[in-house]
Amino acid sequence: MTEVHTSTDVGAALTEAPSGVPAARSASHGSTGSRGTRILGVISLIGLAFLVVYAFVVSKADVELGESIRIMYVHVPTVAAAYLMLLSNAAFSVWALWKRSTFADLAAHACAEVGTLMLGLTLICGALWGRMTWGAFWVWDARLTTTALLFLMYVGYLAVRNLPASARSRTVRSGILGIVSACLIPVVNRSVEWWSSLHQSRTALGTLDPSISGSQYFTLMLGLVVFSVLSVWLVMHRFRLGWLQEQLDTHGVDDAIELRRAEAAQPS
Amino acid sequence: MTAFTAAITTDTWWLIIASWVITLGAIAFYAVSVLRRGRKLSEQVPPEARRWM
Numbered sequence: 001m002t003e004v005h006t007s008t009d010v011g012a013a014l015t016e017a018p019s020g021v022p023a024a025r026s027a028s029h030g031s032t033g034s035r036g037t038r039i040l041g042v043i044s045l046i047g048l049a050f051l052v053v054y055a056f057v058v059s060k061a062d063v064e065l066g067e068s069i070r071i072m073y074v075h076v077p078t079v080a081a082a083y084l085m086l087l088s089n090a091a092f093s094v095w096a097l098w099k100r101s102t103f104a105d106l107a108a109h110a111c112a113e114v115g116t117l118m119l120g121l122t123l124i125c126g127a128l129w130g131r132m133t134w135g136a137f138w139v140w141d142a143r144l145t146t147t148a149l150l151f152l153m154y155v156g157y158l159a160v161r162n163l164p165a166s167a168r169s170r171t172v173r174s175g176i177l178g179i180v181s182a183c184l185i186p187v188v189n190r191s192v193e194w195w196s197s198l199h200q201s202r203t204a205l206g207t208l209d210p211s212i213s214g215s216q217y218f219t220l221m222l223g224l225v226v227f228s229v230l231s232v233w234l235v236m237h238r239f240r241l242g243w244l245q246e247q248l249d250t251h252g253v254d255d256a257i258e259l260r261r262a263e264a265a266q267p268s
Numbered sequence: 269m270t271a272f273t274a275a276i277t278t279d280t281w282w283l284i285i286a287s288w289v290i291t292l293g294a295i296a297f298y299a300v301s302v303l304r305r306g307r308k309l310s311e312q313v314p315p316e317a318r319r320w321m
Contacts (some may be wrong), residue, residue, distance in 0.1 A: 030310030030318055032303065048292070055288075067280065084302060117298055125287040132280045196294045198285040231294065237302045240318075244309040 001187045004172040014025035032240035034199040040233040047226035054219040062216060066134045069212075073219050075125040077227035079147075083185060085115030085231055086154065105171045106246060110238035121149060125240055133228050142191040143199035153181040207241055231256050 033041075055073040062069040092108035095101055126144065127137040138144065157177045161170060192199050212220065312317060 030307070030313075030315065032306030052288070069285060074287055074291050094321045117294065121291045121294055124290055128283045128287045163270045234295075234299060234302065237299070237306060241302055241306045241309065244306065244313050244318070247313050248309065251317065263294065 032244070034235045037233060037236050040229060040236070044226060044230040044233050047229060049074045051219070051223050053225050054215065054222060057209070059215045062212065065133070068129055069216060071125055071129040071132070073223045075122060075129055076220060077223035078125060079122040080224050081227040081231040082115045082118035082122055083189070084228060085111045085118060085235065086150075086182055086185060088235075089115060089157075089178045093178035096171050097175040097179075100168075100171070100213075102167070102246060105167075106174070106242040107235075107239050108175065108244055110235045112154055112157050112161075112178060113238055114234045116151065116158060118227070118231060119147070119151045121152065123147060134215065141199055142195035142197045143188065146188040146191045150181065150184045153177075153184065157181060161253075 051073065055070050058067070059073070061067050065072065089108045089111040092104045092111060095104035096108055123144075125146070130139065130144075131137045157174055160177055161174050163170070163173075165173070187194075191197060
């Protein structure tokens with residue numbers, strides 16, 4: 001019977017090599033951080049601090065939306081960041097399928113995970129905004145329903161990635177699902193125009209005549225920039241985590257076999 | 269009266285605060301989770317395999 005080793009087992013075995021056997025892995029301490037991610041992280045934190053101040057202190061209540069505009073400052077940036085990440089997932093999926101690139105496959109996974117998180121937060125903030133504006137957390141509106149469907153498709157994507165399969169099968173399955181799921185993004189985006197919807201139409205993005213201005217417009221734009229930078233920072237760390245796992249899965253097993261051979265070659 | 273105090277004196281202030289707390293809290297939780305898992309895995313992978321270092 002063959003023994004099944006998890007990557008953690010292999011890693012632990014490699015860092016605890018017996019004396020006389022060269023340790024394949026040194027117990028070095030590290031992280032997924034680099035100079036670039038640290039700079040992005042600091043920019044994100046400072047940006048978030050400014051965003052909170054602008055959203056709650058500088059920006060005034062809107063004439064039409066009232067105080068609920070303060071939810072918009074987090075609701076709109078999260079959905080914009082989600083679109084950015086999910087479209088990036090589709091682009092990386094095409095790359096991974098076409099070139100059979102591990103880098104692109106791991107990047108697609110990282111983008112999908114962060115995008116799904118942002119989309120989930122969009123739905124939660126939207127529900128809270130809906131309770132304030134419409135008096136209900138949820139209505140079966142075209143925008144809300146298509147967004148929930150998009151969210152479920154990416155939850156499915158992440159579930160498919162966790163299915164036991166070879167690396168190639170995983171790349172193909174999740175890549176196709178990522179590309180198909182991304183086709184729903186334009187439908188979600190245009191749903192308020194294609195169907196009669198309770199959801200308000202575009203406020204600032206994609207329109208030449210934004211319905212908000214001054215400190216409100218600036219706060220919304222600041223939120224878009226901050227959440228985009230934050231998402232990129234999260235994706236970089238999530239990608240590196242996936243890369244480490246991949247390294248451990250592929251090279252860890254080879255090193256473990258080498259270690260066992262070295263142990264067997266030692267005179268008893 | 270600042271916009272903040274105006275916001276928290278309305279009967280729906282908790283919705284505004286909840287949206288921000290949930291969003292920032294979930295992102296912080298996810299970020300910490302990824303960083304901790306990354307740190308744990310980094311200890312098992314040699315530095316040469318961490319190409320970003």
